Amino acid sequence: MHDTSERHPDIHWPSGFSPADAHSFHRARAVVPGRPERIFAFLTDAADWTSWVPGCGGVSTGSFAQTFEADWAGQHFEVFVGEYEPPTRLGWLWISTSVQLYQAWLFTEVEAGTEIVVENVVRGSAPKAIDTAAPLWARRLDALWHGQLAKISENAARPEAASDASGVRESVSAGDGRSPAGR
Numbered sequence: 001m002h003d004t005s006e007r008h009p010d011i012h013w014p015s016g017f018s019p020a021d022a023h024s025f026h027r028a029r030a031v032v033p034g035r036p037e038r039i040f041a042f043l044t045d046a047a048d049w050t051s052w053v054p055g056c057g058g059v060s061t062g063s064f065a066q067t068f069e070a071d072w073a074g075q076h077f078e079v080f081v082g083e084y085e086p087p088t089r090l091g092w093l094w095i096s097t098s099v100q101l102y103q104a105w106l107f108t109e110v111e112a113g114t115e116i117v118v119e120n121v122v123r124g125s126a127p128k129a130i131d132t133a134a135p136l137w138a139r140r141l142d143a144l145w146h147g148q149l150a151k152i153s154e155n156a157a158r159p160e161a162a163s164d165a166s167g168v169r170e171s172v173s174a175g176d177g178r179s180p181a182g183r
Contacts, residue, residue, distance in 0.1 A: 010106060011119050012091065014082055017102040022121035029117045032153045036107040036114045039152055040087035043105070046070075052151040054143050072144075075099060099124050116152070 019025040032039065044064040049056045057071035066081050075096040083091035083104070090105040099122060106117040 011104045011117075012083060012089075013104070013121070014091075014093065014102060017093070017100075017121050017123065019119070019121055021123070023124055024120075024122035026120040026122075027118070028149075029115070030149050031110060031112050031115050032149065033113040034152075036087035036109050039114050039116065040090065040107055042152060043148070044084075044086075044090065053148065070094070116149075118148075 013019070046059045046064050046068060047062045049059050049070070053072070055073045059071075060069035064081075066084075068079050070077050070079055072094075075098070077094040077096045080093045080095070081091070082093055082102075083089050088107055090107075092103055094101045094103070101120055101122045103118060103120045106115075108115045108117075
């Protein structure tokens with residue numbers, strides 16, 4: 001399976017979507033410049049996702065809503081926002097015909113900016129197929145995380161944030177247990 005020992009204790013998992021129930025688990029952590037309010041607002045600007053989220057082909061809403069649709073990684077997803085507590089917590093469930101994923105975000109203000117923790121679980125309707133595809137989804141989530149982190153850092157580094165992106169620190173673990181260098 002996958003190592004969930006480093007999962008964050010403050011993540012709220014919906015029933016059936018805990019890391020223990022998942023076919024794949026991905027966790028990432030970073031400290032980026034900027035205040036949590038600014039980072040949260042940027043991340044929830046769904047109308048702008050196609051310009052910076054890797055693999056995002058479209059979003060059905062001009063503003064962040066409780067439910068919307070998005071095309072990502074060759075899949076059409078219905079997205080349900082489960083947690084929305086600006087600027088500290090966000091969780092959303094993405095459901096397509098063959099895969100479901102839950103992504104949970106925590107934002108904590110720290111001296112250097114904002115610590116971001118994101119954890120993802122992936123489940124599929126055909127367990128053997130998703131178990132085979134789990135490393136692919138872990139790589140997709142890793143690419144998504146790095147794209148999001150880069151854009152969040154870039155956005156937070158604008159003059160209003162009075163900081164630069166050079167102070168980004170991150171650690172990533174994926175469902176296959178290998179570091180990014182080992183992939």
